[in-house]
Amino acid sequence: MKPYVMIAEDDKAVAELLRYNLEREGYDTSVAPDGDEAMILLDERAPDLVLLDWMLPKVPGIEVCRRIRSKPDTANLPVIMLTARSEEADRIRGLDTGADDYVTKPFSTTELMARVRAVLRRIRPALVEDQVTVGDITIDRTTHTVSRDGKNIHLGPTEYRLLDYFVQHPGRVFSREQLLDGIWGSDVYVEARTVDVHVGRLRKALMSQGGDDPIRTVRSAGYSLKGG
Template sequence: MSGAKLLLVEDDAALAELLSWHFKKEEYNVIHTSDGEEALLLVKEHRPDVILLDWMIENLSGIEVCRNLRRSSETANTPIIMLTARGEEEDKIRGLETGADDYITKPFSPRELIARVKAVLRRVRPALAGEKLVFGNVEMDTVGHRVKRNGKAIALGPTEFRLLRHFLEHPNWVFSRERLLDSVWGQDSDIELRTVDVHIRRLRKAINVNQQPDIIRTIRSAGYALDTEAA
C-alpha cells in the first residue's frame, strides 16, 4: 500500500502516535487530527485514500463526520473504518448504517487494524494493493513506467502517463477538470482548465490505436471517467 494517504481522526494522543508510527512503517502517508470539523477540511484538502475515524472526537462526532462525508459525491466512496470503545451491537450497526465500511472496537492490535485497512483498500482501491494496474485490456506497470493494451506497448508522455494512472486507480469515477488539475498537475498549478482537454485528447489518441474502443467517457458539464461503457 505504498503511498496511500491515510487520515487518522483520533483524540487519544498516545494511540494516535502509536498508530501513526505503525502506518508510516507500512509506507502510508499519515495525516492526523483530533477534531471532527478539521477532519472534514483535511479530507477536502488532502483527499485521503482511507479514513480511520474515532467515534468520540472533539467538536463533531465520528458518526456526524461519517454522515457528512457520505452525503458528498466527492467522498461518498472513500473507505471509512470506525474506531471506538463502544462494543454494543446497536452501536456497530449504527456506525455501519451511517456509511462506515468497517468497524473495530478498542482495544485492538495495530496489526489487525493495518490488515483491515489493506482489506478495505483492496476492495475499493485495488490499484493501491500492487504495482500493476489493469482495466479491461489496458495494463500499466507503475514501477517500470510501461503501458500495454491488448499486450502491445503504448508510448505515453509523462503527463498522459500520470493522467492514465489516476483513471486506472479510480475506475468508473467521474472527475471534473478541476479535480484532474489538482490530482494530476497539483493544487498549486496555474495551468488552464482547457489544458486538461488537450491531454485527454492526446491520451485517447495514444491508447485507442488500431481501432481500439475508446474507454475514456466524456460526461457533459461534469468531466471524464474511465469506463468500459464509453466505447
C-alpha cells in the same frame, strides 16, 4: 504514490501509534484531533482511507462519517470507524452510517493494519500489495499462504502474523516488547517468553522444507528476518 490515510483521533497516544504503524507499512498520514479539523483536512487533500474515532470532540466521528457520505466527492471514500463502543446496536449504527468496517478498542495494531489492507484491497485494489517476497520467502495476503523456494509452508495464525510483521521490514531488529505490541496489542498481557515460543515455531516451519534459518537472533536485542 503512497496511499494516504487520514487519522481522526483525539487521543494523542492512540493517534501516534496509528501514525507510526501506518507509516511503517508505507502509507502517508495526517492526524486530525477533532471533527472540525478532520473536515478541513478532507477538503485540503482527499485521502485514500479514513480511520475515524467515534467519540471525536466538536463534531462526533459518526457525524463526520455522515458528512463524508453526503458529499459527492467523498461519498465512496473508505472509512474504518474506531470506537470503545462494542454493543451490537452501536456496530450496526456505525455501519448504517456508512462505515466500511468497525474496530473496537483496544485493538491489535497488526489486526487493524490487516483490516486497512482488506478495505483498500476491496475498494481500491491497485493501492495494496497483495504479495511480498523477501529472499526465497513469499507471503500472499489474499490467500494467507506462505511459500519458500516455491514450496508451500503451513503456519498457524500467530506465526503467520509474526512473519507478516517481519516481512514489512526485512533486516530490522524487533525487540520482544515490540513484537508483543505489534502482534498481540499493548493492552493484552502476554509474557515475553511467548514471543520466543512463536519465533521458534515460525523458524521450524520455514525450515521444514530445507534451507538456512531465515530468522536472526540478536543477543539482548531481539529478532529479525534476514533480507533477500
